[in-house]
Amino acid sequence: MRLKKKSGYHHGDLRRTLLDVSVATIDKHGVDALNLRELATRAGVSSGAPYHHFADRAALLAAIAEEGFGYLEAAMIRERDAAPDDATSRLAALGRAYVSFATAHRGHFRVMFRGDLIGGDSPELVQAQPRVFQLLWDAVEDCQRSQVAPAGDLQPLVLTAWSAVHGLATLWIDGALPYKNLNPERLAPIVSNLISHMFAALAHNPASRTRSSRRQSTVRR
């Protein structure tokens, strides 16, 4: 990953090269290992050149995050539309796409939720995340309409589904899972299985209304 410059002085597509080299570095060594001077050297330019394409390091990372959300959204839509045409299958497909994206694009994923690094100023980035979230929200709502998710407040359901896939992706990427035998291929069916049955099972369990307003009447005043 050291895309060379073509002519002498002008690089040709330095912005693209910087993004690619950065993502590869972050994938291999983490965000903190990304060094703008070394990055410039690897891209074949001087250390000041990147600043003509990105205001600062945070802006570079924000661009990576934005790109990542774009890829993620596309992958989720693709998998969802390729899934069988029932609400549960489509939600499961979204979950699988989420985890698959994280494991396959570690470099992007490692940046996408680091609000502390990228300082959520970029307007494109601010809009990218809610779009992904909306996909999930709509799918859960479909499950509810199809009565394969419990009635009631949608928020806890969406939160549960998102947390499960996000947690799995995060733990995997951080290398926190104490399983040696766990590769990304084995992750997908776990997600599938989880999502497919979780809401369906909950829907038939009368105790699982999700409104949090189950205060006991004795406590009420």
Place this chain on the structure above:
Amino acid sequence: MRLKKKSGYHHGDLRRTLLDVSVATIDKHGVDALNLRELATRAGVSSGAPYHHFADRAALLAAIAEEGFGYLEAAMIRERDAAPDDATSRLAALGRAYVSFATAHRGHFRVMFRGDLIGGDSPELVQAQPRVFQLLWDAVEDCQRSQVAPAGDLQPLVLTAWSAVHGLATLWIDGALPYKNLNPERLAPIVSNLISHMFAALAHNPASRTRSSRRQSTVRR
């Protein structure tokens, strides 16, 4: 958070002070904002002093992570033992404790899973995480024994439970949840509800065997 030195030259308990000030800074501004020189100034010592207590920045962060795992383990045990004496309630208590810890000790939690920062060398740290994991594992196993979790391979069940609480905690801490009305108090019942019913419901759903060996016989050769 600027514990002063008592006498003139020697601080008294610099190590403790460094940890406390660090955690407070990380809680407020993130790990990347932690600056050893400013840290030293805040603790009232010169910029070289911290290196007599921590080999480098990574070692300081590792100490914070280790401390965090200790607190987390204690909180989980406390909540579990205070819960009603059935497997489901105890697992739910573990989950609540996990999320509560994360929101209440953001400074610690932000470091605990950043293997890229702390370089997993410290032997105490290496042992701390599996202990927490074991708590979860045992609780899920109890659920299985009590038949409130599906039979079969335990790994996907543990993974699901852990992912859900870890994801919720992570999303919350990263400020990624697009809910304005969501405070830590509202998180706890969501976790409780999720954990309490997830496995129980799954246990009665015959399609949810967790062994991933459900290849169709037609594909088998």
Place this chain on the structure above:
DNA sequence: GATCAATCTAAGCATTGCTTAGTTTTGCGA
């Protein structure tokens, strides 16, 4: 009371993010 280890200070080196001033190239209108 002397000695030694632990703790701390002062000073400085190397790395890295970013800026500034000037150079080279490209694109575009006259």
Place this chain on the structure above:
DNA sequence: TCGCAAAACTAAGCAATGCTTAGATTGATC
């Protein structure tokens, strides 16, 4: 085609920060 303004890049350097080194101060132990 010419000329010029904007874009892209280089070279040099400042400031912040992690870490090291040499030496000063303190507290503990015999």
